[in-house]
Amino acid sequence: MNGEAPLHSAGTMSESRLRTSEDLVIAQYRERLRAINSPLALSAEAWAQCELQARRIYRDCTRSYTAGKPLVSDTHIAEVVDLGGERVRQGVHLTHSVRAGVLLFDLVLDQVVEWTEADGAPWSAYAAAVRSLQHSVGRRLEAGSIGYDSFMLARVREVHKQGHRKLAREIHDQIGNSLSLAMRQIELYELELRDRGADVPKHVRAAREAVLETLASTRELVTELRRPTVAGSLETALNHFVMSMGDARTPVQLWVRGLDEWIPTAVSEELFLMVRECLRNVYRHAEAGNVVVHIDIAPHEIQTEVIDDGLGFDLASVHAGGRSNGLTGLEERAELLDGTLNIDSSPGRGTHVTIWIPIKEDPASPPPAPGRAPETEGRR
Known part of the structure; x- marks a missing residue:
């Protein structure tokens, strides 16, 4: 020894x-x-x-x-x-x-x-x-x-998800069914008018368009309620959303750096909704061949970029045409989080959306110092 x-x-x-x-x-x-x-x-x-x-x-x-x-x-x-x-x-x-x-x-x-x-x-x-x-x-x-x-x-989360699914079923079965019946009655009335050789009145055509629009909104709401929300991680939730869209023509490259634990739950949910809205705009309007989503999470801030190589658009024209509800919603969410939103786009050049959100340890803490956030140009 x-x-x-x-x-x-x-x-x-x-x-x-x-x-x-x-x-x-x-x-x-x-x-x-x-x-x-x-x-x-x-x-x-x-x-x-x-x-x-x-x-x-x-x-x-x-x-x-x-x-x-x-x-x-x-x-x-x-x-x-x-x-x-x-x-x-x-x-x-x-x-x-x-x-x-x-x-x-x-x-x-x-x-x-x-x-x-x-x-x-x-x-x-x-x-x-x-x-x-x-x-x-x-x-x-x-x-x-x-x-x-x-x-x-x-x-x-499971109870929350089940509640969403139940609400989706109720909207589909009750409201959706009633709208379908209303649409059927309008169609029957139009057929009756055509059989008599009469024109369909303007107010009937307007009612038909309103019902069709409401039906489309109802279907979108039901689909939204059945999609996964932010559960587990921001990256997982966004990947689930991309997969649920099922659009192979528009591949999305998604990178998230940093820890989800640094983001308050409410901020994470708002950021998810903002990025989702950006992606929905791409799927609906951009006809893009590629989309890049980059989210950089730091203990004091979140930097997000959504870039596509699609058709692009003119911000002023969108505002003037009264078609900026989605972009206005993005702007309002960024403002509620004391963040900034910058949209850089023009016809034929694609779109580059930049979102900056501060992470505050204390809700009563002062706003970020000037110059911390990226400059905000045209918004829609």
Whole structure:
């Protein structure tokens, strides 16, 4: 052994001693959980998972005590993320896991104190064991809460999606059906007039156009409600939208750099709607051969570009023709976010849309300094 003595007497703790004390702690742990009617001890499945984690925590602690330094198996902790969702499926609230963690911490800490007093171990052994215990319990509670929150968020999103689908069905079945009946009545009236050799009155033709326009808007609304929203990541949501359009004639190259966590949820949803509107304009009007979407997310700002090589348009003509509702909506959304919108386009030269949005840590923080945002030229 090169003449080196063990760090402390705990290094000679027998396997049987460790096993006996482990079984004792686990038995006491289950008894205390039962005493407070914890569902973690009342269900065989929940207890099996709980016991497994408790034994791993205990063994991390003993390894750290004998080594004189904290040793924690992070690979095991990673499994607890899935366990958080499993707790929801079992009907076990997160608070029960927190209470169980506190109980186990107290029991194992008492065991460490007993070892230290019996072995006369140095402070390093006790400190290593306590640090390992705190880290092992704390990391598992943290990972479990992440899994619990993720599972609940997924359920909320699913309920939200189901609500959208139900609304889409109601609009399609009720409003869409009524509009179709109205359209059929107009068509029958027009046929009757033609059979008599009479012209269709101007107000009937206007009614027909209004019903057709409303039918088209209803179909678009139903389609919109059935499309995925921002769930998971901005890039995923935009990719889903591009795929749902199914237009192979207009390939879209999409790049998103940075972390979604830097964007507040409300800002992410607004940016998704803005980029989606830009892409919809491309699909409807541009006849583009290529589209590039580049989103650069930084902790303090988001820079977005949507570029196409399509037909382009004249901003002034669009404004004058009263066909700028979509672009006005883009402008208003950018303004609500204290951002800027710049549209560079002309006939035959394609379109380049630039969107700049600041990310504010505090809603009451002052506006960005002049010159931070790109200059805004013609808007529509």
